[in-house]
Amino acid sequence: MKRILILGAGTAGTMMANHLHKELSPNQWEIDIIDEQEEHYYQPGYLFLPFDIYEPEDIIKPIRDFIPHGVNLLIEKIDRIVPREQYVQMENGDRLRYDILIIATGTKIAPEETEGMQGEEWKKSVFDFYTFNGSLDLRNKLREWQGGRLVVHVTEMPIKCPVAPLEFAFLADSYFKNKHIRDKVEITYVTPLSGAFTKPKATTALQHLLDEKHIHVETDFAIERVDNENKMIVDYGGREIPFDLLVTVPTNKGDDLIARSGLGDDLNFVPTDKGTLQSKAWQNIFVLGDATNIAASKAVSVAHFEAEILTENIKRFIAGEPLNAEFDGHANCFVETGNGKALLIDFNYTHEPVEGTFPLPGVGPLRLLKESRLNHMGKLAFRWIYWNMLLKGTHIPFVSTHMQEAGKEFA
Amino acid sequence: MDRNIAGVTIQVNEEGYLTNFAQWNTAIGDALAAEADLALTPRHWEVLNYLQTEFKNDSPLSIRKIGKSGVVDIKEFYQLFPTAPLKTASKIAGIPKPASCI
Numbered sequence: 001m002k003r004i005l006i007l008g009a010g011t012a013g014t015m016m017a018n019h020l021h022k023e024l025s026p027n028q029w030e031i032d033i034i035d036e037q038e039e040h041y042y043q044p045g046y047l048f049l050p051f052d053i054y055e056p057e058d059i060i061k062p063i064r065d066f067i068p069h070g071v072n073l074l075i076e077k078i079d080r081i082v083p084r085e086q087y088v089q090m091e092n093g094d095r096l097r098y099d100i101l102i103i104a105t106g107t108k109i110a111p112e113e114t115e116g117m118q119g120e121e122w123k124k125s126v127f128d129f130y131t132f133n134g135s136l137d138l139r140n141k142l143r144e145w146q147g148g149r150l151v152v153h154v155t156e157m158p159i160k161c162p163v164a165p166l167e168f169a170f171l172a173d174s175y176f177k178n179k180h181i182r183d184k185v186e187i188t189y190v191t192p193l194s195g196a197f198t199k200p201k202a203t204t205a206l207q208h209l210l211d212e213k214h215i216h217v218e219t220d221f222a223i224e225r226v227d228n229e230n231k232m233i234v235d236y237g238g239r240e241i242p243f244d245l246l247v248t249v250p251t252n253k254g255d256d257l258i259a260r261s262g263l264g265d266d267l268n269f270v271p272t273d274k275g276t277l278q279s280k281a282w283q284n285i286f287v288l289g290d291a292t293n294i295a296a297s298k299a300v301s302v303a304h305f306e307a308e309i310l311t312e313n314i315k316r317f318i319a320g321e322p323l324n325a326e327f328d329g330h331a332n333c334f335v336e337t338g339n340g341k342a343l344l345i346d347f348n349y350t351h352e353p354v355e356g357t358f359p360l361p362g363v364g365p366l367r368l369l370k371e372s373r374l375n376h377m378g379k380l381a382f383r384w385i386y387w388n389m390l391l392k393g394t395h396i397p398f399v400s401t402h403m404q405e406a407g408k409e410f411a
Numbered sequence: 412m413d414r415n416i417a418g419v420t421i422q423v424n425e426e427g428y429l430t431n432f433a434q435w436n437t438a439i440g441d442a443l444a445a446e447a448d449l450a451l452t453p454r455h456w457e458v459l460n461y462l463q464t465e466f467k468n469d470s471p472l473s474i475r476k477i478g479k480s481g482v483v484d485i486k487e488f489y490q491l492f493p494t495a496p497l498k499t500a501s502k503i504a505g506i507p508k509p510a511s512c513i
């Protein structure tokens with residue numbers, strides 16, 4: 001009996017467990033999946049929790065409910081991978097041998113990377129919304145906050161779901177409008193990039209919305225420290241931005257287990273072939289989701305497209321056939337823009353987000369890069385699709401793994 | 412597109428970054444620096460040379476990486492190339508605008 005080990009039962013690991021269970025013969029392959037948590041968190045929900053749009057129970061479910069029978073789920077913290085000897089060392093001392101390893105341990109926030117971020121004001125006037133607890137604490141803070149200077153801040157790139165902090169600023173604008181205190185709140189969006197988003201085309205569309213909502217933008221801000229005493233953030237050039245409430249996205253890093261295994265770059269992301277998803281260091285180690293270093297967005301949709309391609313490649317690897325260098329970096333994301341609207345962006349390694357319709361060329365019904373109510377419904381429907389289709393590895397009708405060019409307006 | 416600088420013609424993109432590093436020389440570096448209101452000192456050149464070496468090795472650059480390079484710390488990097496140091500320095504060094512990811 002041979003063994004495939006999947007590290008991490010989050011979005012990407014769960015998808016792989018479902019795919020491989022369907023594809024591999026149970027007489028030849030044992031499939032094990034490991035996670036340190038009992039619960040699966042729907043992370044896109046962390047954006048809505050602070051604004052009382054979702055409740056905690058909307059976004060947490062037992063991991064076990066999504067792992068098919070026949071796949072072994074182990075709840076245990078992974079200490080390290082020992083690739084040379086093909087085993088994984090668990091924190092409790094157990095060793096698990098593998099023939100093929102899939103790394104899907106995602107990324108975590110690392111506020112300790114920035115001086116003062118976890119100082120006196122942490123959880124008083126400095127919050128994150130990239131963790132369940134952070135998002136919940138922020139909800140409680142916002143419920144009682146009377147207004148002042150709200151600063152929404154991104155520490156450094158890459159971060160998972162790079163549009164989430166912008167969406168946060170948009171949703172904050174409508175939240176305070178609905179509370180009738182928008183005139184008491186000043187919203188500033190602070191980014192290390194030179195514009196609102198990483199891709200120039202989408203930046204133009206988003207900048208327009210920022211202006212319309214009176215959200216002030218500070219670009220090229222590389223934070224040096226959080227000054228707790230004077231409640232401001234300071235960058236390496238000495239620029240100071242004062243806040244009454246700071247909502248920050250701290251540095252995102254891969255899990256420390258990657259560093260302990262000697263498999264990561266300086267942010268613990270695993271060097272991975274961007275087409276085949278094979279790790280650069282070891283042939284029998286594959287990587288997908290947020291854990292890779294590839295230049296694709298760290299998003300659910302990306303994990304979904306990657307999982308389809310990786311399943312194919314694992315079958316090829318087992319059969320001794322050459323791998324398919326197929327992954328094109330395809331991502332699509334709904335961007336919540338507040339007031340019950342959203343826009344949709346679709347892009348890959350080479351194409352920027354474009355205008356047009358999705359998923360059916362010329363028909364839609366979703367319009368790319370245009371704000372609409374239907375797109376917002378799409379974003380909310382995404383939760384249902386996530387729990388009921390994406391995690392189970394169901395192919396989404398009409399949405400192709402590769403980015404389609406028909407129906408889109410390329411410049 | 413073409414542009415003339417320091418007595419030669421070079422190709423640059425819309426944002427003014429060189430599209431062909433082979434066309435770069437130190438006179439062009441000095442001229443590009445002057446356009447950014449900078450006079451290059453030996454210390455600037457150490458940093459620019461480091462950036463070019465990394466570029467030639469296909470090694471992607473980030474502020475974090477430069478801070479850990481041992482060549483310059485982030486604070487000094489900002490003093491040498493104020494405001495958006497990595498972008499300014501990359502332009503002067505004749506290498507592409509750093510891909511800041513997605």
Ligand SMILES: Cc1cc2nc3c(=O)[nH]c(=O)nc-3n(C[C@H](O)[C@H](O)[C@H](O)COP(=O)(O)OP(=O)(O)OC[C@H]3O[C@@H](n4cnc5c(N)ncnc54)[C@H](O)[C@@H]3O)c2cc1C
Binds near residue numbers: 034044047076301
């Ligand atoms: C606020 C927010 C909003 C987002 N919005 C969107 C959106 O609208 N659309 C979208 O497509 N994406 C969105 N995302 C991104 C999306 O959630 C992630 O890209 C996706 O969940 C990544 O899946 P993954 O499997 O790679 O990592 P994860 O789902 O994070 O899974 C990693 C798993 O590994 C486990 N693990 C890690 N280390 C260890 C260890 N040492 N031992 C044992 N287990 C370990 C963890 O417990 C976890 O369960 C959002 C993310 C955030 C934070």
